[in-house]
Amino acid sequence: MRTIPLAALVAVALWVQPSVASAALDVPEETPIGGKRVSFDSADGVQLKGNLFKAQGKEGLKGSIVFVHEPFRSSRDWAYMAEKMSRYGFASMVFDLRGHGDSLMRGEEELDREIFMDEDFQAMSQDVAAAVDLVAGQAGMDGLPVHLAGSDLGGSLALLHAVSSDSVKSVAMLSPGLGYDGVNIVGVAPSMSDRQMLLVFSSEDSYSRKSCEVLAGQTSGPVHVETYYGVGHGTKMLSREPRLEGLLVSWFLGTVITEAGRPLEETGKPVAEKKSVDGNIDKEAELRKLEEERRSAQEAGVVGEEETGKRWDLEETDKRKR
Secondary structure, three states, rough: OOOOOOHHHHHHHHHHHHHHHHHHHHOOOOOOOOOOOEEEEEEOEEEEEEEEEOOOOOOOEEEEEEEEEEOOOOHHHHHHHHHHHHHEEEEEEEOOOOOOEEEEOOEEEEEEHHHOOOHHHHHHHHHOOOOOOOOOHHOOOOOOEEEEEEOHHHHHHHHHOOOOOOEEEEEEEOOOOOHHHHOOOOOOHHHHHHOEEEEEEOOOOOHHHHHHHHHHHHHOOOOEEEOOOOOOOHHHHHOHHHHHHHHHHHHHHHOOOOOOOOOHHHHHHOHHHHHOOOOOOHHHHHHHHHHHHHHHHHOOOOEEEEEEEHHHHHHHHHHHOO
């Protein structure tokens, strides 16, 4: 049997290596959070990265949802909800705001969120607009409603885009604030007109609680405010309060506020949680349940009697725990 010299085998291996490397360039970029990896630009040239989840389900397309993360976080925070809603027939998208995650470049300029000024955070509204254009522009999405969801500043950015776009049907805001990072949304809510707004906060987060009161009082459209106890701030609430996920699903599916515009006191909870025979919420039972949750949170040391709950206070608390 004829043998091939070892040196020849090495030469062959070296010769085929470029081909292997070239083939690797064609392998799709990994998406550990699921969905299809997408790249797109904001109006002012920031190169944004996101993940698009194709609508699934047997009932056809229901619309699109864009999820907006909070400062110093990333698109990963909302990826689970985006994937979940895609199974209900929504084209869903998460993306990194400028200076966050993988959205770090504007042309040749590298963006550093650590030195962002108010105007940099305000410019993030262009990121949301670009993300909405991308997901709403998918095949079959013409004329279908757009929903937005955001936590902390992400909620502010979602609201600002909603009032500028007639295609947006609803906005869900976790731990909203009237003036996060120089983005002022005081007086914006009335422009929501007849569109729907969901406001969610944890009771110890006093800044969000007060912001919710103002926003709910200002809006002229249907609004639902959901209060939890001792579950923190922003998307952290999703991991600490199991009912929040169900509330969001119900919200996007339209079972919290109906298309017929029923009074909120008749549709203030997901259908599965309704207690009374006539379809109305048992308000006394709900108040008792919330009071029990508040006491349990205080006994567990999660919530103090006079906690301020501002975002910056919560961040400092987290740092001290670490």
